[in-house]
Amino acid sequence: MNDQTDRVATSRRDLLRMIGVTAGASAMYQAMSTLGHAGESTYAGPPDLQGAPPGTSVLVLGAGIAGMTAAYELQKxxxxxxVLEFNNRAGGRNWSVRGGDSYTELGGERQDCQFDKDLYLNPGPWRIPYHHxxxxxxCRRLGVKLEPFVQVNHNAYLHNTEAFGGKPQRYRDVFFDYQGHVAELLAKAAHTSALDAEVSTEDKEWLLESLREWGTLDKDFRYVAGAHVSDRRGWKKARGGGLSARPTPSEVVSRHDILKSRLWAGIPNSFEYDMQTTIFQPVGGMGRVGEAFGRELGPIIKYQAKVTSITQDARGVTVMYDDLADGGAKKQAAAAWCVVTIPLPILGQIPMNVGPKLTTAIAAIPYASSIKVGLQFKRRFWEEDEQIYGGITYTNLPIGTIGYPNTDxxxxxxxVLLGCYIWGLAAMEFTSLTPEQRIQETLRQGARIHPQYPQEFDNGFAMAWHRSPFTMGCMGVWNDEARAExxxxxCALDGRIVLAGEHASFMGGWQEGSVTSALDAIGRIHQRVVTQGSSKGAGA
Amino acid sequence: MRIAVAGMLMLGVVARAAMAQSPMDEGERLYTTICQGCHMSKGEGATGAGTYPKLAGNPLVASRQYVAMTVLMGRKGMPSFGTLPGLSAQQARMLASLTDEQIAAVVNYVRTHFGNDYKDPTTAKEVAELPHPGGKGSGRAG
Incomplete structure (x- = not known):
């Protein structure tokens, strides 16, 4: 069986090598695309924006990933x-909250983060898959170091209050028992000729052989406890060395109990393209990207600027803003072109003279509710007591997710644990609470999975994205109808104004959507500048 | 994928505390567990880079149809609390749907609290007759 697998793999590699040798790299790339190996991103490297009249001006609204990507490439x-930015920091939703940081949400609740040095919560995005x-x-160009993000931890938990008496189950046990039982059932179907109309005799042989491997079935194609099964789901009495170390196989959970538990619902999360390995996180927190970007762009970012109007005419774009660093003084900035990355719930309230199609589109996209709660504990009990190193536990409790730190x-x-990460209705309910209530509720629920919570809790930080003064929501939610209309x-250039951000992408909520949206937007501005021979604009 | 909100509320943390003192009506329960996330506990709204409109003393609240339509269809960044068509399972998880009865209850609550004192309650039947997401001729409110 292994020989056969290797043969298949080898022959495909040989084919690729042969194409590479005889037809050159572009044919190789084309062949790889056909075989599903390439075409993983619309990102094609830093854009070539040469040829604009020197000094052509662009005003960028928002110093998040989209805005800073646009500013960075245009400036180069x-x-x-x-760049005008509402916050007093760069990054937008790319952000890590650390000890000493202060944050006041809409409604006036202020949180002073008391995490220990080097500990953090990423209130926004927390992972970057390999194909982004x-x-x-x-990250490479900004010198932001990466480390692995653990998406799947076989020793983390799947938890359902209605299954196994509410006792959390190890992901590994659920995963392999579910797989083993499915394999056994399918083998039975094949043996009883139920699949004869579907598979040839030869394919049936291969199918049975593969099911035995995949599901760790015994010689009679049964999924039963034993050494081979314990090599996957672990042992009841662990293996070791010496006289005291003879192992005992672990028990298998019955098919009925596994199916009834619904815990299998937590397995496909990691199947999604954006969740597949390898996934990264920046060392020191996702916010390192925004911070590095802010340093790179330096004085061209004007912080604490609250945009109040955006007006374009034949010459350029004029933006009025309140300078919150200067007592709210009314100021203006102007340029030939404007890239607007302001989240839509806010942008929809800012007077802007664009066409009705863009105005309607801005008003058409609601923003999702999302919550992240970071909990600092006095010790890393999930590692010390439960051998959970990084990764994610999924639960049907409203807290949804427990994320363990993937570092140190x-x-x-x-x-610091991510004690709650949720969307939708549960997130709306958490939003309605005060930050302290959110933390207490997260502790109360999470203690059903980790009873150490009350004893070990130190302090917390609770982010409710609908209370965020700089986004008024977490991310744009598109449906097929809105997408079509x-x-x-x-995304279209409206005169001298173009929008960019995750909301202007097919990768909602992912930073890669912001990057590719920004590059697409400035590419189109550049095209217009080069073909029109732009005026330099009013000059900012 | 229409989810009856009542079944999914996590026994409303806020609601639970309040219920200890007095029974909470459906409108109040929905307001305190969903709406006040943005419109705040006294209907006062909030302002940052943009503004969540206040409901207290807002002249637009005079129209029960306007308020009901806003809840049903959403408005600008505000999500629709009707049932949107064409959502993937993942998208559906990001939103919440209320029944016509629940929408009527919360509209009536908003229009009789925070200093508002309108005497013309709406009903589930009236809400049912308004355009719903995905219905013919519907579109998100401006």
Missing amino acids: AGYKVQ RGMLDL FQGRGKG HYDNL
Whole structure:
């Protein structure tokens, strides 16, 4: 069987090598695309924006990933760029909250984060999969170091209050028992000729052989406890060395109990393209990207600027803003072109003279509710007591997710868990609570999975994205209807104004959507500048 | 995928505390567990880079149809609390749907609290007759 697998793999590699040798790299790329190996991102490297009249000006609204990507590339190409940002920091939703940070949400509740040094919560995005090439390239160019993000931890939990008396189950046990039982059933079907209309005799042989491997079935195609099964789901009495170390196989959970538990619902999360390995996280927190970007762009970012109007005419774009660093003084900035990355719930309230199609599109996209709660504990009990190193536990409790830190394993100090990460109705309910209530509720629920919570809790930080003064929601939610009716209009250049951001992408909520959206937007501005021979604009 | 909100509320943490003192009506329960996330506990709204409109003393609240339509269809960044068509399972998980009865209850609550004192309650029947997401001629409210 293994020989056969290797043969198949080898022959495909040989084919690729042969194409590479005889027809050159482009044919190789084309062949790889056909075989499903390439075409993983629309990112094609840093854009070539040469040829604009020197000093052509662009005003960028928002210093998040989209805005700073646009500013960075435009500036490199010789454009004169200014960025206006509402917050007093760069990054937008790319953000890590650390000890000493202060955050006041809409409604006035202020949180002063008390995490220990080097501990953090990523209130927004927390992972970058290997095919998000735009984000990876940004990290490389900005000198942001990466480390693995653990998406699947076989020793983390799947938990359902209605299954196994509410006792959390190890992912490994559920995964392999579910797989083994499915394999056994399918083998039975094949043996009883139920599949004869579907598979040839030869294919049936291969199918049975593969089911035995895949599901760890015994010689009679049964999924039963034993050494081979314990080699996957672990042992009841562990293996070791010496006289005391003879192992005992673990028990298998019955097919009925596995199916009834619904815990299998937690398995496919990691099947999604954006969740497949390898996934990365920046060392020190996702916010390192925004911070590095902010340093790179330096003084061209004007912080604490609250945009109040956006007006374009034949010459350029004028933006009025309140300078919150200067007592709210009314100021203006102007440029020939404007890239607007302001989240749609806010942008929809700012007077802007664009066409009705864009105005309608901006108003058409609601923003999702989302919550993240970070809990600092006095010790890393999930590692010390439960051997959970990084990864994710899924539960049907409203807290939804427990994320374990994917760094500093076996650290002796405190640790910060992601105690709650949710969307939808449960997130709306959490939003309605005060930050302290959110933390207490997260502790109350999470203690059903980790009873150490009350004893070990130190302090917390609770982010409710609908209470975020700088986004008023977490991310744009598109449905097919809205996509068909509004997406092209939202992205289209309207005179001298173009939108960019995750909301203007097919990768909602992912930073890669912001990067590729920004590059697409400035590419189209550049095209217009080069073909029109732009005026330099009013000059910012 | 229409989810009856009542079944999914996590026994409303806020609601639970309040219920200890007095029974909470459906409108109040929905307001305190969903709406006040943005419109705040006294209907006062909030302002950052943009604004969540206040419901207290807002002249637009005079129209029960306007408020019901806003809840049903959403408005700008505000999600629709009707049932949107064409959502993937993942998208559906990001939103919440209320029944016509629940929408009527919360509209009536908003229009009789926070200093609002309108005497013309809406009904589930009236809400049912308004355009719903995905219905013919419907579109998100401006």
